[in-house]
Amino acid sequence: MSLHPTIERVTERIAERSRDLRAEYLARTLQPRPQAPARDALPCGNLAHAFAAAGSDKPALRAGHAGNIGIVTAYNDMLSAHQPMEQYPTLIRMAARNLGGTAQVAGGVPAMCDGITQGLEGMELSLFSRDTVAMSTAIALSHQAFDAVLCLGVCDKIVPGLLIGALSFGHLPVIFVPAGPMPSGIPNKQKAAVRQRYAIGEASREELLDAEAASYHAPGTCTFYGTANSNQMLMEVMGLHMPGAAFVPPGTALRDALTVAATEQALRISALGKDYRPLARTVDEKAIVNALVGLAATGGSTNHTMHLVAIARAAGLQINWDDLDEVSRVTPLLARIYPNGNADVNQFHEAGGLGLVIRELIDGGLLHPDILCVHGGDLRQQTLRPALEDTRLAWHPAPATSADTDILRPLAAPFDAEGGLRRLEGNLGRAVVKVSAVSPEHRMIQAPSRVFESQDAVLRAFKAGELDGDFVAVVRGQGPRANGMPELHKLTPTLSALQDRGQRVALLTDGRMSGASGKILAAIHVTPEALSAGGISRVREGDMIHIDAQAGTMNALVAPDTWAQREPELPDTRANTHGCGRELFGLMRERTGDAEHGACSLFGEAPSA
Structure with a gap:
């Protein structure tokens, strides 16, 4: 063909x-x-x-x-x-x-x-x-x-x-x-369920460790x-x-x-x-x-x-x-x-x-x-x-046909007519979203922002019972230049539990979620990152955020004049520059390009257009 x-x-x-x-x-x-x-x-x-x-x-x-x-x-x-x-x-x-x-x-x-x-x-x-x-x-x-x-x-x-x-x-x-x-260890769905129960206090550390050890074994x-x-x-x-x-x-x-x-x-x-x-x-x-x-x-x-x-x-x-x-x-x-x-x-x-x-x-x-x-x-x-x-x-x-069409399908009868990844863009910058794990009904959200400077701050708010209603968790200061762009997997069980309770939730971050991105709508790798005064640094608590994975858009619904006049809130990165060897990687943090340029310290930011 x-x-x-x-x-x-x-x-x-x-x-x-x-x-x-x-x-x-x-x-x-x-x-x-x-x-x-x-x-x-x-x-x-x-x-x-x-x-x-x-x-x-x-x-x-x-x-x-x-x-x-x-x-x-x-x-x-x-x-x-x-x-x-x-x-x-x-x-x-x-x-x-x-x-x-x-x-x-x-x-x-x-x-x-x-x-x-x-x-x-x-x-x-x-x-x-x-x-x-x-x-x-x-x-x-x-x-x-x-x-x-x-x-x-x-x-x-x-x-x-x-x-x-x-x-x-x-x-x-x-x-x-x-x-x-x-x-193969225990079924992944079973492992995820124990993680989610642990996040909301319904499973003990020993039960969680047993599940993890039966998975990675x-x-x-x-x-x-x-x-x-x-x-x-x-x-x-x-x-x-x-x-x-x-x-x-x-x-x-x-x-x-x-x-x-x-x-x-x-x-x-x-x-x-x-x-x-x-x-x-x-x-x-x-x-x-x-x-x-x-x-x-x-x-x-x-x-x-x-x-x-x-x-x-x-x-x-x-x-x-x-x-x-x-x-x-x-x-x-x-x-x-x-x-x-x-x-x-x-x-x-x-x-x-x-x-x-x-x-x-x-x-x-x-x-x-x-x-x-x-x-x-x-x-x-x-x-x-x-x-x-x-x-x-x-x-x-290879086999002529799939032995299990719940796992693998032919081109003529796919799980979805389009692939698993999207690019998002708007006044918040550009980002990536993985839609293959997100149900169609959760691929669009319009909800007020809750602004955090770390994933631990999100978890503290959850444990304090402060994450009510629909919201977009904006977790910034997580980009490559700020702190090396760590993965934010600790958020997945918590946000999943909130979604299962009937809340509409999503994540917007200049950090990563990676291959374990799950069922929560997550606009990740936001660029420019907060440390580079990107749009994510202009978000304020309560701003209405609209993310549409199908249309490929993400915007803060703020009047253009107001948005343009806002001063960026740059993250405080002092706590991320030392300990556990981080002091040795200062040069990489300074040289690293943005996510769309590969978050790479080896070549600089080559133009992509």
């Missing part, structure tokens, strides 16, 4: 907008194709340092002509999603040797967990950890001894950070190697469709995974076989082989648009409305929220995975998974199939599903 005209138009617009920046990036990144292993260019002393600890691989690194893989790993044994990666380097080295190549751990990157830091001071480092991971990736690869790269990472800021860093070495082929989800990625699992979807639709690698469980023979296959393929697609596939060519405007489509079609994490902007910028491309909104409005919603539904990613995978989704979107003209995927084919190959036949890895077509 031919490409949908909107997808084609958005792709062409991005390419035209990015023409000079992209040309400069490619010219800088794609030097003449190497004719020998990268390490051959190292002076003798440098090379000796590079193989000093290589043991049996020393001869190959010293005199051999096969490729050397650089492993950049986010392994630690505290994060369930990354704990399975402990033995990956051993497996990768073995697989590389079997093809005459070598592999070395080039470096590690930090891997923090938003689930652990949620609601605490450490969460104010979360967004900045993405840029730290990017810089750590660049440091790992700066030894310039590698012909290909395997990136081992899964979670929220880690995969975007790895990709941003790797794009500075875009002459190298790069394959992402995930770990897969943990087994084993090695592997958390099974709800948050940023971590949205990352895996993006790597598939951008062609950066071996086909079907995203949701294969850890600790299985199939997972090991996929890791071995990624290693073998990385050597095949280096500049030393016949099928050179550098990262700079894989991540182009078509791959970025595929990512926008995948995000919309699956109701993915709102964090990627920032991460994709930063990733694109690292590849010399400029995108904005208008691109996302236009793509989302022509992309049907095909999946309902918690928090957009009741199922988890394991159930989604069993229903047909990403292979079925990608095939439906390609057949519907909504994805670019002709991108330069790392596996050696085009995106159509990404619809295949891996399996072991005895000990041999094979790929088969």
Whole structure:
């Protein structure tokens, strides 16, 4: 089927907008194709340092002509999603040797967990950890001894950070190697119910801890469709995974076989082989648009409305929220995975998974199939599903139909005719809203504002019985420059409880809610943020706020003259500049661009128009 005209138009617009920046990036990144292993260019002393600890691989690194893989790993044994990666380097080295190549751990990157830091001071480092991971990736690869790269990472800021860093070495082929989800725990709906009961004082801490421990209970990625699992979807639709690698469980023979296959393929697609596939060519405007489509079609994490902007910028491309909104409005919603539904990613995978989704979107003209995927084919190959036949890895077509239409549907009968994300704009600025988890009757609100400077202030008001009637909770001073833009998940159970009582409530904030955005209408990532004197800083207690997710509007219903004359109320950020390491990130807070420019400290605020 031919490409949908909107997808084609958005792709062409991005390419035209990015023409000079992209040309400069490619010219800088794609030097003449190497004719020998990268390490051959190292002076003798440098090379000796590079193989000093290589043991049996020393001869190959010293005199051999096969490729050397650089492993950049986010392994630690505290994060369930990354704990399975402990033995990956051993497996990768073995697989590389079997093809005459070598592999070395080039470096590690930090891997923090938003689930652990949620609601605490450490969460104010979360967004900045993405840029730290990017810089750590660049440091790992700066030894310039590698012909290909395997990136081992899964979670929220880690995969975007790895990709941003790797794009500075875009002459190298790069394959992402995930770990897969943990087994399903208690149903997500049951977990959410306990959280909500705890928020209103009807469940004990012990009951809540039992529910959380039954949900997050084993090695592997958390099974709800948050940023971590949205990352895996993006790597598939951008062609950066071996086909079907995203949701294969850890600790299985199939997972090991996929890791071995990624290693073998990385050597095949280096500049030393016949099928050179550098990262700079894989991540182009078509791959970025595929990512926008995948995000919309699956109701993915709102964090990627920032991460994709930063990733694109690292590849010399400029995108904005208008691109996302236009793509989302022509992309049907095909999946309902918690928090957009009741199922988890394991159930989604069993229903047909990403292979079925990608095939439906390609057949519907909504994805670019002709991108330069790392596996050696085009995106159509990404619809295949891996399996072991005895000990041999094979790929088969994804199921022809969904095994559960409450979780996954075909393009002809979607959950919604439009995708899960919207751009909002008005006199309050611009923002993002995730509508896939919000019932249609709650997608518009007109109610007076209640203004708060932190999520804890909202919770204090709730406990004091002060949150009566309909209202829009305006939580400001939560933007990237103010305090690092923490996620405000502590508000979800409380606001959900109020909505269940019959109140009409919504959230308006320059902070984040991310992949766990739930059933409350939430206008998030408001830009300009309050610290930059954006519209949100002009809101006063009791102002009537109108938010319409379908129309894409958000406004304070204040007379234009009055609105223009109001002085912005800038947040006091002194309490957010020290403690828990925050004093070390002052430079990032000062340099960080706004949310629509990726909330990124690495490139500055490139124009998006």
